[in-house]
Amino acid sequence: MQLDRPIAIAIVLIITVLLIVFLVSPEYKTFNRLRMELGEKLAEYNAEFDYYAEVSKVYYELKNREEFLEKIDDALPENLDLGQIIYFLHKTSSENGLIIKDLFLSKSSKSDVSKNINDVIFSVDIMGDYSSLAGFLTSLEKSARIFEVTNISFGSDALSRMVSTENQLTANQIYIFNLQIKTHSYQ
Amino acid sequence: MDFSIFSQLNTKKFWWMDVLFYFAISLLIATVFCYVVFLIKNNIQRQEIEKTVVALESVGTSQQKEFEETVLSYQKKISDFKKIFANHEFASHVFTFMQDQTMPNVWFRRFGLERKNNRVQLFGEADDMEAFSRQVAYFENNEYINDVGTLNSTVGELARTQFNLQLDIDSKIFSYVPEPIETEEETEDEESAEDDKEETEEDDSKEGDIDEDTEQESVTEDEEEIVDEELIEAKDTEKEITIFNLLLTPEVTGIIDQETHTIALDVPFGTDLTSIRPLIIYSYTAKMSPSSGVLQDFTNPVIYTVTAEDGSTQDYTAVVNVLPEVKQEVIEPEKKSILPIIIFALIFVAIILSIILFVWYKFKIKNKVF
Numbered sequence: 001m002q003l004d005r006p007i008a009i010a011i012v013l014i015i016t017v018l019l020i021v022f023l024v025s026p027e028y029k030t031f032n033r034l035r036m037e038l039g040e041k042l043a044e045y046n047a048e049f050d051y052y053a054e055v056s057k058v059y060y061e062l063k064n065r066e067e068f069l070e071k072i073d074d075a076l077p078e079n080l081d082l083g084q085i086i087y088f089l090h091k092t093s094s095e096n097g098l099i100i101k102d103l104f105l106s107k108s109s110k111s112d113v114s115k116n117i118n119d120v121i122f123s124v125d126i127m128g129d130y131s132s133l134a135g136f137l138t139s140l141e142k143s144a145r146i147f148e149v150t151n152i153s154f155g156s157d158a159l160s161r162m163v164s165t166e167n168q169l170t171a172n173q174i175y176i177f178n179l180q181i182k183t184h185s186y187q
Numbered sequence: 188m189d190f191s192i193f194s195q196l197n198t199k200k201f202w203w204m205d206v207l208f209y210f211a212i213s214l215l216i217a218t219v220f221c222y223v224v225f226l227i228k229n230n231i232q233r234q235e236i237e238k239t240v241v242a243l244e245s246v247g248t249s250q251q252k253e254f255e256e257t258v259l260s261y262q263k264k265i266s267d268f269k270k271i272f273a274n275h276e277f278a279s280h281v282f283t284f285m286q287d288q289t290m291p292n293v294w295f296r297r298f299g300l301e302r303k304n305n306r307v308q309l310f311g312e313a314d315d316m317e318a319f320s321r322q323v324a325y326f327e328n329n330e331y332i333n334d335v336g337t338l339n340s341t342v343g344e345l346a347r348t349q350f351n352l353q354l355d356i357d358s359k360i361f362s363y364v365p366e367p368i369e370t371e372e373e374t375e376d377e378e379s380a381e382d383d384k385e386e387t388e389e390d391d392s393k394e395g396d397i398d399e400d401t402e403q404e405s406v407t408e409d410e411e412e413i414v415d416e417e418l419i420e421a422k423d424t425e426k427e428i429t430i431f432n433l434l435l436t437p438e439v440t441g442i443i444d445q446e447t448h449t450i451a452l453d454v455p456f457g458t459d460l461t462s463i464r465p466l467i468i469y470s471y472t473a474k475m476s477p478s479s480g481v482l483q484d485f486t487n488p489v490i491y492t493v494t495a496e497d498g499s500t501q502d503y504t505a506v507v508n509v510l511p512e513v514k515q516e517v518i519e520p521e522k523k524s525i526l527p528i529i530i531f532a533l534i535f536v537a538i539i540l541s542i543i544l545f546v547w548y549k550f551k552i553k554n555k556v557f
Contacts, residue, residue: 024222024225048243114271134279137279148275150278151300152299153298155310
């Protein structure tokens with residue numbers, strides 16, 4: 001059986017087109033997709049490799065600055081350590097010539113700054129003179145742990161002037177200061 | 188139009204018909220070849236992907252993962268610490284401010300500071316209404332006080348003015364730095380006055396007619412002078428900015444030149460320079476103005492003044508440079524470059540094959556004829 005040339009050409013061309021459309025083209029698309037996927041995976045691998053190299057580098061840099069890390073650990077401890085806080089407040093107040101009359105934990109809530117941190121607020125009533133309070137506040141502000149005085153109120157029927165002249169400041173005037181002290185911890 | 192050509196296609200033999208036929212056959216062969224090549228290539232690529240996935244899972248030793256955990260934990264901690272530190276406010280600075288800004292003939296009975304509402308409540312007395320009005324005007328014109336509210340005053344006993352004031356304070360009051368009062372000349376004057384005083388005391392002691400009270404006072408003064416001198420000696424001279432970052436996303440770290448006292452910061456294209464919050468770490472005992480965490484307009488260089496404990500100052504100039512726009516190149520597969528090559532290769536292979544087949548066919552016919 002001999003097939004006509006034109007018909008044979010037409011059939012061959014049709015088969016070729018069908019092959020291109022249904023076999024070659026999908027394979028070509030798969031080829032491109034796989035090539036892209038392979039590129040992504042290789043990039044991911046390289047990035048991961050570089051990442052761990054960088055992590056190791058940063059780790060050793062942190063090790064070299066352990067002193068600073070300890071300060072951060074002190075400033076933002078994992079646990080609240082209520083006992084330590086109470087001890088610190090008592091010690092600092094007595095060192096500055098103040099007497100703690102009342103101390104209670106008034107509030108514990110999530111920090112506005114970071115959701116990982118808890119804000120703990122103490123309400124403290126302390127007795128002493130103005131210069132002692134100033135010393136106490138400075139000690140709190142310079143302590144390793146972060147303390148922030150959010151509210152202060154005090155008063156007396158006698159007059160006192162807030163001036164830096166020592167005689168007028170001290171004036172043997174004893175107040176009861178009400179302070180709200182905020183500190184932070186992770187738990 | 189002559190349509191006889193179509194009937195002639197079946198009856199007559201055209202050379203180009205043979206060429207077309209063999210071209211079509213060659214194209215078919217090339218297509219099949221192409222398909223096979225793609226199949227093999229895809230298979231190889233799949234294997235490579237699997238290998239890469241396995242390699243990805245094995246990246247990072249157990250030690251490196253431990254390091255990662257430690258680093259991430261500290262990263263979080265440092266970030267939290269930075270935020271807290273940037274928002275940390277010093278209540279003692281409010282007292283320093285009040286001490287500096289209270290007039291000599293004004294006294295306070297009660298004091299209340301509410302950090303949450305940035306409010307200070309004051310009850311007190313002034314010598315007279317004039318002193319009180321001056322004090323209020325002083326507060327009103329002060330940059331650290333936004334508003335003077337709930338003003339209430341009455342004239343009490345001894346013609347003194349009793350008052351009740353509520354001050355809406357600016358949050359920058361928590362980083363209030365008192366202006367240095369003493370100049371070098373004043374210090375020298377004081378020193379000479381103290382010398383004179385000492386001389387006078389020595390003279391007086393020689394005369395031997397000092398009563399006990401005066402003696403006690405001079406002793407106390409001497410003790411105070413010694414304490415003051417010790418305090419002056421102990422005062423820190425450090426006034427360095429050690430870290431200067433801009434709280435953008437991602438955070439921008441400034442390069443601090445401690446010789447020229449300049450801070451260079453490069454921010455991405457399109458960053459709004461008019462309102463950026465810097466995070467600045469400076470010498471522990473020093474004070475700085477403007478303070479860290481306060482929004483700044485960095486359109487022009489901003490000068491930060493660090494005041495050491497001993498009163499000496501150092502200016503740092505922060506210059507923010509906006510980086511030029513970087514057009515991100517979209518990584519596209521070489522789809523457009525490969526497709527024409529494949530088509531070209533296909534046609535090229537088909538042409539070569541058709542020529543070979545055509546030549547072979549003609550050679551066969553010739554051999555039959557002769």
